[in-house]
Amino acid sequence: MTAATAFQTIGPYWHLLEHSEQADLTRFGAVGERIVLTGSVRDGNGDLIADAAIELWQASPVADDSFPGWGRARTDANGVYRFTTVKPGPVPGRGNTQQAPHFAITIFARGILTRLCTRAYFAGDPRNDADPLLNLVDDPARRATLLAQPKGDAWRFDIVLQGAGETVFLDI
């Protein structure tokens, strides 16, 4: 067995491969409830991060020609990313469990050597109570970092890389 190739940081110049339309997962004509997921990204000093690449992946609805299931967005000068996508439904968990609707979120940036992975669930969804991942996080304040909050027409999901209010990151 040969171990997987090592990660190296995405660095500050990854925008050379950015195509802003990739932040809109509905651009190929996806059907379903359109939603916006947006939020800020902060570092351990409380500073907004303006050079991150945020990726979104959702296993629901199942990707096809009209829906890629994946998107990439920059954080802008205000440290804010924004996706337009289709609201996911629940997906199976391990065993006989069911996972509440969620997005898999990845943060790449200068100063991050590999990647940081988290999930955004929908605050107020009754299915969250039985979600196996959310139920691994006992501390209500920590658990809350995994919940997107409704705000106007959008869902707001702020990310903190380090320190007070640090987002729960997953060992994927």
Place this chain on the structure above:
Amino acid sequence: MNDPIPFRPAAPGSQPDNNSPQYRSTGARHPKQPLLGWAHTVTETTGPQFSPSHFPPIQDLSAGSMGERIIVRGRVTDEDGRAVPNTMIEVWQANAAGRYNHPGDTHDAPLDANFKGEGRVFSDANGWYQYVTIKPGAYPWGNHANAWRPNHIHYSLFGAGFAARLITQMYFPGDPLLALDPIFHTVPDADARDRLVSKFDLDITRPDWALGYRFDVVLRGRLATPMEG
């Protein structure tokens, strides 16, 4: 329904620690809380599939550009040596003078109007990929006094599932800056570092046209047997 087969955890020493003080920018950008362990579900074992119709290939970055034209060829496999076919590979890089076509790059080196620095190719049925570009220049950065990045090409691969995602950098053989580069040295294992360095390859080299470099990429494989719940 059977549980999905998880991807294998990283081999010890094969991956950088996000808390790597020698690379200063990691200081405020690494989590201090422990990562939450999680047995892979369909969210992690499936992932995006990219089609060349929606993501058109850019196989020649070099057209009209100044610099030393090179061919880069390699194979994408998983940890068990199986080909990863039809997978998208994104690359990006500085121009021959060591300058990125990016508003954030203020290095005092010339831009090349013909060189954007973005490539996108797909592996074939046996995992092989190839593109043509120019050899990127070294460039200074602010990590420490007189810090220079070795020549490198950035890589992005997706593989067969969300857990197999990889962002890395390909280096060049014989580069004296490799011994001094804190980012390269965040990978603890010497063999894992060595595999980030491409190899000059006379078989890839095209006579009277361009030198060839070989760079293979290994993506995470799956555990042989399903993990219990």
